[in-house]
Amino acid sequence: MKLHLRNPLAIFDVEATGANVCRDRIVELFILKIHPDGRKEEHNYRINPGMPIPPEVSMVHGIYDQDLKDCPTFNDLAPTIKRVLQDCDLAGFNHIKFDIPMLVEEFLRAGLEFDVRSRKLVDAQIIFHLMEKRTLSAAYKFYCGQELENAHSAQADTMATYEVLKAQLEKYDGQEVEDSNGNKIGVVKTSVDSLHKLFNSKMVDLAGRFVYNQEGVEVMNFGKHRFRPVLDVLKEEPGFYDWMMRGEFPQDTKRKLTEIKLSALRR
Template sequence: MHTLRLKKPIAFFDLETTGVNIVRDRIVEISVVKALTNGETEIRTRKINPEMPIPLESSLIHGIYDDDVKDAPTFKGIARNLASFLDGCDLAGFNSNRFDIPMLVEEFLRVGVEFDVKNRRMVDTQRIFHMMEPRNLAAAYKFYCGKTLTNAHSAEADTLATFEVLQGQIARYEGVTLTDAHGKVTEPIKNDIAALHELTASRIIDFAGRMVYNDKGEEVFNFGKHNGKRVMDILKNEPSFFDWMMKGEFPLDTKRKLTEIKLRALTQR
């Protein structure tokens, strides 16, 4: 039985991949721990054939080699069942907002399976950890749970550790106040998934981070020559930049979000 107060299921998950490039790399293993509102959990772990060679440097990290996945299903083969398993779930992980969720969304987009994250809360335990105790997952597990993480970089071990870490973070920090650089006092950590989403994921527009919200809540570019400039303004004044991004090596999720902003701009004219 877990101690999280949940209004809907939340799926903790971890990916092992061929590399860290969202556009070019692929998933080789996924593990999901689905925490249910009744306190029960469901665990699913499986290897995936990435349909490309696994670089040796990646295999040396997670221990998965080409022979281990040659008979495994492709992501396309499991996509619909996985989407069904995650249906109605919020999402959580360790560094999940910057890597695991963007990678998973990209894989779903590639195979044409709908996986909308708009109505899901997203909780990144690394974001909480780095705010409160800047280290890595093994250190977080030792610090919050008093245990040594064995089988690190095994998707299931990392996922179960992340699940326990969030519970440990809530137990340690719920009710603890923080004072920011402007003197504002807050209690950021609450046993509430919506509040934790707001803390760790509220500034996300596209998962690659090419666009973010500024302090005024406006969508701005987060890279290149237009860094810090409003997306709406650039789309209006330099339409060729939209075409360049759509033809460039950007994740499908980034292109989709940019297109949504462009369509919204057109309807506001």
């Protein structure tokens, strides 16, 4: 179906050194520019971020420090990128929360204003989440082919969950599973033990503030220290432990943090 455009539409995606808009930097930017008459332009930029890319981040997008050592910086490319995006409305997938703030921040660091207030923004992820519901009722209809009666009563929801789980296992038994980064993590089997190991193997605390990396080390999963080993953060910033213990974090998270700290002392 053809898009009806009044202005050019720039569909774009960024890859970065991490997910922190204030601290991290863009390493790749791809723009598909679609004109109202249907013409398309493609613009691909590899960008030297001026900082190391954490190895675990490189494993996600496949871009390593050596790939960018001879590439221009964002400051070098900013005027060109701004011209490409001139008068464009913007589209992407999760770009309102991540890609656009990251791009605006890079322009500001380069001394250029990139005002999105006059532009139309279209986020395909928002459309996806609103139109393809991820509720128990939606899952019951998708997997079991029935409407869920008395949704949000504890009994109906529990019975529906059981039926959904059985239908999921029948549908996916033996299929290989990839995580959100495209890494193969195992095969669906019908035992509770295997399901737990497959879908909860990275969980450290229930709130997900800490997770295990591929080496089985507890790493931060939020804030400026995301992806860094928890023990490294505690060693470099002794006050970090007290800050978390005083903060509005779940007691389970604080307990796990204490366990990690004490484990280092026992070594």
